[in-house]
Structure formats: structure tokens, C-alpha cells
Amino acid sequence: MRILIVEDEFKIANAIKKGLSQEGYAADAVYTGDDGLASALHDPYDLIILDRMLPGGYDGIAIVKELRSEKNMTPILMLTAKDSIPDRVAGLDAGADDYLVKPFAFEELLARIRVLTRAHNQKTPDAKLVLEGLVLDLRTKQATRESKTIELSLKEFSLLDYLMRNPGVVLTKQQIIDHVWDYDADILPNTVEAFIAMLRNKIDRPFASGTYIQTIRGFGYKMELKL
């Protein structure tokens, strides 16, 4: 899950980036509205955390409007230090999906991110991804198969999270890189293969009841239970 942070306060932006990375999200921070718009249009982010007041040409509202008019429907969580009702309404009406007033609790930010990125196939309300017999708990970052708990590293968790959000879809290595690693990560397609192999060792190999990660030769990978 890759998140873009657009916030002109360096400290806030970097603290959010750090906090999200600790949670296994790939996060990029930019500090001006112009950079924010350019990044949001250029890279396929899963969520944008957008400050309302930004110096320079584009402020938060202008960015939301521009993205929506470009048919970019990435969920947007707006941050603001202004909490008057008209301010909030203006943000939501411009096309933001949620609104959080500074200062906020980081726990709440995480919860709202989980809500905004809730997958369509996520049937359970308690922050879990389910694919046939495989369950991924987004809070504890553990997977469960055949009632066995599987501990995952942060990166493995992010990778499995992305795969489980796109069941039955062929995902290229580039797509996986775009959604699981942040901009600063120096990542090669080989690295993706290595992480896929590690993940297979944990969720597929030890079980006799079929495999979840399928290799599609020449294209990439697909998440699907094959007996």
C-alpha cells in the first residue's frame, strides 16, 4: 500500500512518513502543492494524505479538484488546522474522502487510512483481508491459514496485503514495485522475485491444501487458490 503525503510542515510530513513506514506502508512525502499534484498524477498511489493549506500555486482544495477533474479517484484524506464547519464542508465538497483536524492522534490516522483503503473483497468489518482460507489481519500484521498463525516481516506483510487486495488479477512486477515500495527505495524486479519466494515459503509451502501465489510466465503474478 503506497501513500503520498503532501504537507508543507517538514516535521509533520516526515513524522507521518516515518510512522507509516513503521506500519509497513510505502510512503512518500512532498512539501509543496505543485510537487504534490505532479506526484499524485504521475504515480499510482493507493491513498493521498493532503494538507489543506499549502504555499505556492496549488493548495489542498485546488489539488483535490484538479485530481478529480482528471478522473483520478485515489482516496484523499485531508489534514487541516482549520476546523470550522464551512472549512470542513469545502474540503469534502471539493472531493476529499475524509477530513482530520490537526493535531490528531496517530492511531486515528491509521484507523482512517484502513477505512479509506478498505478493499471491496474485505467482507469482515474488523480490518481483515480474507481470500478463501487465507486471512490477513491488518492490525496485528499476521496471516492465518488452516488456523495456523503466520508471522510476517513488514515487507512481506505489505506484499501480501497488495496481492490479497487484487485477487485473480495478473500483477506485473512493476505494479508490485509501485504499490509496495516507496519512491526512495532502490528496487529491482529481482527483489520482487526474492520477496515473492519468501512469502511462498510462509503461506504456500508448509500447507498441502494448494497454493495462493501463481506465477504467470512473462507477465507476473496472480493471487488465486489453486488446489
Place this chain on the structure above:
Amino acid sequence: MNKLFSTALVRMTVLYVVILAFVCVLFSSFIYRTASTEIDRTSRRQVVGFRNMIGRFVVDENESERLREAESSDAKRHLRVNLLLVNLIVIGGGAVMCYFFAKKTLEPLEEGVRAQERFTSDASHELRTPLASMKTEIEVALRDSNLTIEESKDLLKSNLEEVNSLHIMTENLLSLARQQEVGEIKMTDISRLLKSIAKKHEARFRKASIKIVVESGTTKLRTNADALGQIVTILIDNALKYAGDGATVTIGAVHKEEFVIVSVRDNGRGLSDEEMSHIFKRFYKVDASRTSSGSLGHGLGLAIAKQLSTALKGDISAISGADGKGVEFRLQLPIV
């Protein structure tokens, strides 16, 4: 327009119209009474006169009485219609005027409320941003199970910066909120005061390779040295922030008629007319990219300077430098 004010406007208009209508009705009934007595009297006198003239031809006493009554009731009806018409016009026209009058009365109130809302919104932004920064940094650090001593120290340093910023802002806000009362007024040597302030800031100026020049003759004035010093310090701080490295800041004082004009001038990038019109407003900040340090205060300095200069019975203004470069602040103080 605010909903509160549109309801107040309607209420006030209605109240004014009711009062107006009451006065009109009172006035009209008085006129009607007086006029109808007058009509009765006149018609009776006419009948008597008429009878005297052609007395002998009148056979029927009742006939003449009926004639008189018909005539006077006709006149009264006429009067009623006219009064009603006048009342309608007065109340109708009055209603429109009442509306505009009420609007005019409410305008300054509404402007005040709007200014208050703006202030609250700006203040909340300025207070919440450093708090948000601290809160997020601390929470994220606490969630990190591998936090090192080094990282903890960085966190504390960063938090301290925010605390200091909040401290300055709190002091500034309190000084704005307090009813400004200047201390003892006594004869002050302005040029000596300016020199001592310049000296105090010398080190900071040297660091930004900004030159400070004091141009002042022996100018004396009965004023409060602390308040004046505070204003000049704010102006110098501003110049330091916005003039840019290598600039020259000139401070001076001259006599002009019954005023002493204290000026702080820089030859930096200057301000646009748009910026110029806002700089004395609370929380107004020019674009961050234009400051030499890249960082900004809270936009309260000049607002405080303005308040202090008012307390000194003076007036502060900003003008663009001579060749469009830099800004000159002028503090005009009356000689008493």
C-alpha cells in the same frame, strides 16, 4: 451574509416598521379627528349662511340638514381615503428605508464578528500546527520499538523548537490582548535609544552580513522608551527577516513640524502593493519563499507595533523604498 445577521436584519426592519406604523396611525387619527370637527363646523356655518341668504325659500328644515350631512360625510370620506393613501406610502417607503437603515446599523457589527472569526481561525491554525508537529513526532517515536538514544535526542530538540515557537506566540498574543498601557512618559534621547538598540542586534546583523546605519541628530522627545524600543526592535527583526543577506538597514529619527519621525528602512526585495495593504493585520505573513531564512514568525510583530504606536499616540505606516527597492517603516510621534 451570516444567517445570524440576516435574521437580525429582518427583525430590526419589522420592529422599525411597526414603530413607524404606530406613529403614523396615531398621527392620522389625530388629523382625522381635528379635520372632521372642522368639517362639521364649516358645513354647519355654510348651511346657516345659506339659509340667511335664501332663508325664505327654504321650506324644509330637514332637507337642508340632510344636505349638510351628505356634504360633510362626503368630505370625511375623501379625507379618510387620502389619509389611508398617505399612510400606505409613508409605511411602504419607510419599510424600504428601515431595511437600509437596519443594514447600515448592522454592517460594522457584522464586520467585527467576521474579523473575530478570521482571528480565531488564524490563531487556531498557528497554535495547532506546532502542536500537531509535536504530537505526531512523539507518537510515532513511541510506536517505534527500536528507538535509539540519538533519535530520542533529535526528537527532544525538535520538540523544544516547537515549544519555543509556541512560547513566543503566546507572549505575542497576550501582549496583543492586553489593553496596551505604556509606562512612564519622560524625556527620551531618541538617537541614543536607536544606537543602543542597533548595538544589541549587531551580532545577528553581522551573521546575515546586513549593515545597520543609524542616522539621527540629537532628537529628544517625551515618550515611553520601552514601548518605542519594542516597536523599533520589531521593525528591525522584520528587516532582518525579509531584507536578505547583504542588505543595508538604516534606522533614523528626524524632526518634522510638530512630529518626530522614526524610520527603519531596508534595501531588500520590498513588498508588492497587495502585501503592503495587509502587513499590519494580525497573522498576515508574506510568502515564506521570500524570507531570507525561509522561516517565518507568526505574523504578529507588525500588529503589535501598530498597537504600541497607537498607545504612544503616534502612527505607523509603511511605504515602498525610493527606487522601488526595500521598505521603509515610519513611526510618527507627536511632540507634546
